Amino acid sequence: MCMSLVAALAGAEGKGSGPPPREGFSRLTSADAERAVVGNLCRCTGYRPIADACKSFAADVDLEDLGLNSFWKKGDAHVDKLPPYKEGSIGAFPEFLKAEIRASLRIDKCMSARVMAGSESSWHRPRSVEEYYRLIASDSFDGSGTKVVVGNTSSGVYREAEVYDRYIDLRDIPELNSVSKDSEGVQIGAATSISLVIEILRREGDDCKDVIFGKIADHMEKVSSHYVRNTATLGGNLVMAQRDEFPSDIATILLAAGSSVCIQVSSGKLNVTLDEFLEMPPCDYKALLLSISVPHCTPDNVSSSAGAVNMTGDKTESSLLFETYRAAPRPLGNAVAYLNCAFFAQISSDESSGSLILEKLHLAFGAFGTRHAIRARDVEKYLVGKPISASVLLEACNVLKKIIVPKEGTTHSAYRSSLAVAFLFTFLYPMTKRNVKPARSARLNGHAASDTNGNPNCPPSADIDLSLKETNSVESGLHSNDHILESCKQIVEISKDYLPVGIPAKKVGAELQASGEAVYVDDIPSPEGCLYGAFVYSTKPLAHVNSIELDPSLEQVKTVAVITVKDIPEGGGNFGANTIFGPEPLFGDPLTQCAGEPLGIVVAETRNFANIAAKRAVVNYSTETLDSPVLSIEEAVRRCSYFETPPFLLPQNIGDFSKEMEEADQKIYSAEVKLNSQYYFYMETQTALAIPDEDNCMVVYSSSQCPEAAQNNIARCLGLPCHNVRVITRRVGGGFGGKAVRSLPVATACALAAFKLHRPVRMYLDRKTDMIMTGGRHPMKICYSIGFKSDGKVTGLHVDLFINAGMTMDVSPIIPHNFIEALKKYNWGAFSYDAKICKTNISTRSAMRGPGEVQGSYVAEAIIEHVASVLSTDANLVRQRNIHTVESLALFHSECLENALGYTLPSICNQLTASANYQYRSEIIQTFNKTSQWKKRGLSFVPIVHKVLSRPTPGKVSILNDGFVSKRILHSWGFWFIPKLRSCC
Structure with a gap:
């Protein structure tokens, strides 16, 4: 979050436009500060205080909107007390870190190297399309084990289960980074970052008054997070949509805009529409996406889409409308949409009848459980040329229902289908109300129609100026909100009855955690000779495990061992966790009870190798003589x-x-x-580091809420006395109960592997494995x-x-x-x-x-x-x-x-x-709900009771030689807390 804010501050400084900010503040706006931390997760602190800290840098922020008076005494909140911000004070990337990176890559000139060869893989950076094709045509190239990359952000979406020994980086090819424009539109190189594409479209839209570019840019800001957009490329996003069935927002909105692409193949360049590109067979390394063309929409270019353009003829008046929509779990972005869509329409108004007629229409839908974004051509064909009325709209929705059918297995399939109908209704509904004769100055304005927050209950805001007397029920749904926070004043009244209890206090480790200096288990440097472990888990809910075999094709993966139940030492036991209600096994043997139960651990020399080998391990099952599993x-x-x-x-x-x-x-x-x-969705997944110690002892660093239970369980598994096992937990990167009992199998498995191999072993579960194995509520x-x-x-x-x-x-x-x-x-x-x-x-x-x-x-x-x-x-x-x-x-x-x-x-x-x-307030809400057809409000009052039990808590006070006093309190499960250190009088 801190790095996201620093990047936003640097970006605001780089613009350098507009009047200088107030002294002590940056050029950052409150809206920019909010967007800087979009997509970051915090389950403890909450979004509001983090947003307040970010907005404190903004020159346009209201001090009372920051809630700072919760830490200052009443009436004592002043701007002067905020640390001043100095423009240009953001530090550059340290040179010594650059040197370390170069050294680790075994190259002399990292930025200029065209081939970087390591012990396990090579990195190629061709400087032209011709050089790229010469590379893939060379004798040493067979296409296997090769990955073509630019930003390589796809690895965050599709976790790599393959081992690549060759990477080809396309970022230095000029043709893929060029941007040009002509009377038809803008041509953008495929290797251009999404953030730069947003800037280009905004600039071009302002220069030629092209509203479509601004609408596309607005929607693109909902794609992933700011720092991902800085690296991810426009071409990479479209290739993932075409090849990997990625639910891309960008493909959908560009499809509605009538975009086209230029592809380089062995026979030459090929220009195709985006629709044709998505329908092609999946791209491989032989086809290179060069550029994407986005057409203009200006008063002189009717074929493009815009939000508010008029073209007046002798008998009719035409307007163009372009809107985009999406519904997603998080409205401001960084979440894959349940459904996205974009609509372009050219509308004419018949002066004699006053009705609106669709002359041209593009309806694009994506992310609803289909291979790629599609055009709803049957709906377009039905609507074009017809005056828009309620009956026509109803029939169009019925036709659309037959088209938007998610494939089998798609989650929330009924909801996605209903979203498509709702968004189409949102777009077309105002046209059914425009039965008046428009004047020459009538226009379509899209002041709030781009409901990219995903509210399907809002009718569109596209509105003809002569028809502003819409009913309140419609107007109540016109406006959408692109901000999570608007304005708020935080007032905390502190009771003096139990002082100092109730006074807001800063957390002891706040500075360490906010600065990133706090050391979690995965931050501990790996000891010399450290190995990495990954679980092989069952994919069957109830089956006998006959054998576990590694994929023989993974010769380059340096696998050290596979640890199973047979490797538990004599005197130990198959204990993965233990509570007062009984133990549970570490490994399923010989019967696995559920999909996700650990079967063994693959230990390798790198974490990536361990994960790949574990995912591609072959487990042989048999289900004879077994009943069907109980799954509900x-x-x-x-x-x-x-x-x-x-x-x-x-x-x-x-x-x-x-x-x-x-x-x-x-x-x-x-x-x-x-x-x-x-x-649980803690930030830090289950993790542990086990280090064999002298005299048959074991030291385990575990991210556990129950280190005492971890110590006991590890000792029982290894057959050691408890005093031979030392478990260290300095802090936990989020728990919510998930790091209590469910952390024990990870710590125990890690200790078993280290005990068996006599080398340090660490494990850090990837998010998917963690979700499969850990369970939940x-x-x-x-x-x-x-x-x-x-x-x-x-x-x-x-x-x-x-x-x-x-x-x-x-x-x-x-x-x-x-x-x-x-x-x-x-x-x-x-x-x-x-x-x-x-x-x-x-x-x-x-x-x-x-x-x-x-x-x-x-x-x-x-x-x-x-x-x-x-x-x-x-x-x-x-x-x-x-x-x-x-x-x-x-x-x-x-x-x-x-x-x-x-x-x-x-x-x-x-x-x-x-x-x-x-x-x-209830009466106001009832009145609002009676008059509002599209939006409803509610007010909830819920009492909650919780039994508070008091119990004696052990404490330890140490008086040190220098006069300081150290107080330690035993909280639970073996945790000793140090609440404060203070000097003796």
Whole structure:
């Protein structure tokens, strides 16, 4: 994030245009600062404080918008207290680092070398197209083991499972970097970076008043992140779309714009439309993409697309419209779209009838589960020449439904298809309302139609000036927002009742982490002779493992060993993890219980070699005599596949459910809620470094939330006493529970390999392997029956809870308790439940941030909302009817109630609703929703309860010779924390 901000500051300095900024600030704008960190992930700190830090450099920022007064006393926030920014103070890349890189590559002149030969591969940089073809035509070249690159950012999308011994870098070929323009449009070299293409299109658009270029540039800024766009190339993106079925946004928008490409083949140059290029057989190294042509759209060029161009004839008036759309998990970019599309239309207005007619139309759709972006030609053919009306629009949507059909296996296929229809409706809907005779000055303006944020419920903003009297229901959907943050004032009132408790304090290691100096496990330098390990895991959910063999074609991969269950030393055991509920195996032997279960470890001399060898390992399975795997909760229930839950962990039922149901005015039977799993998505994946030590000892650096458990498990696996195993955890790069029990197999496997080979071994799981093996939050199925009065008071609730634990127990037995305790945040009258922990053939699920509690609270709110829906009343009224009284709290949470004065939840709720003006804001929202057809608003008030348990915590105070005091606190699982160091008086 820091490097992204530095790059944005350097870019702002490089522009050097406009008035000088305020003293102490940069030329960076607040919007640029926000965009600088788009795509970066932070699950702990949150987006807001990071964006505030970045925006503090911007000259146009409002100080109160930074939230800095949360760290300064009230009224004490001043600009002078911000460290001043000096233009030109950004340092260059250090020369000593450049020298180290040159030395590591074994070359003298890195930037000018045309061939860089290493011990394992060679790097070629041809200076012309002719030299490139001479290279691939040489006798030593057979095409295998060769990768053609420029930015090579595709390796971030498609993890390399191949070993390349030759790379050909095209960035020095002039033809691939040239940019030219003529009356037809702009020709851009295929090796031009996407960031530079954005600048070129913006500049050309401003020079010739071509709106299409600006629209394309705006959409391109949603492609990946800024630092990837600086390296990724326009041609590389299109080749991935053509060859690898990459869901490219750029291919879609250029397809709608009528772009073409120039390809060099052995017989000469070939100019084809982008549509034809995408339909060609996948490109190989013999075909070289040279350039991409994007046509102009100016008042003199009707065939191009623009957002606001008028051409007036004697009887009709024509306009051009070009819009792009995308829907993605993250609106500002750096996420592959669920669907992207771009539309170009030439529209004429008949002066006699006032109706709008489509004269020309391009409808391009991509990323919906097809091989590449396509033109919806059947819809175009149907619409061209017709006056746009509601009936025509409806039929066009029906035709489109038959075209946008994702291939089998595409996720969210129904949603993607509906998005296509919604975006087409968004584009065409305003044309159905333009039944007035336009004046000569009427024009189409696209002030907000490019809804690249992916809101399919927004009608387009393309609007004829004479028809501005649209209904509020339409106008409410016209505007989109390209910013996550607008403006906010942060006010923190600190209570003086418990000072210094509550005062905002900086984290002890904040400077180390923000500066990048904090050392995580993977930052520790590799010891001499260090090897690298990678898991070979099962791809079958239930099968016998007969053998594991490495791919014989990988001769150049320097594999050292394959560690399996047979390599566990005598006296040790096949232990991968261990909890109070029992152990789980490190390796599946001889039966693998799930896809993703470790079968062995490939150890090689580099991490890349280890990963490639592990991915291409051949595992021979047999499934004879085995039943079909249990893959769902429903199948587990049908086959009674359950883990036993210790009775002492299950809360008691409350009251008589059957009796209370009889007294209810209304009843709901067998309602169902399903909750899926959730991946931890920590920044740092599972990692460990094991170093053999003297006297049969082992030192393991593990990114673990449970180093004490890791020590015990490693000792049991290796057959060593615990004091011979030392586990060191300085910090964890994100955990959320995923680095608790699920970190143990990685640390244990790493230690086993190091113990066997007598050499240091380190492992760092790639993201895909981590997601497959680690599991995540427990999937659940909840069935409930509930009775309630006509005023919303619940009389009785019964819940059937089914938890998918995966193949082993882990800590799953605690989940029912946590779920029920969170569910009991409301007074359900009588309450009963039945909980089952299902044993299935999927990867083990483990504790994750609020295990069971998140699901329990969610289900409680789902039940309240269901009751409110049946009664057609405000859900908040139902919540108030069922919030605990002191009497009901004694039944549901008796252990937590010491006296009546200690229960403050009702008063807190009342205070919050009053301070937030809940009732007033609810009335405003209801009024808005009645008048808004396309956008809806909501306001939620959700109480959450969490049991706080106090327990004695060991502490250690050391008084040092120099007068300093070191305080250490044992937190849990063997973690000793150093909260602060201060001098003695």
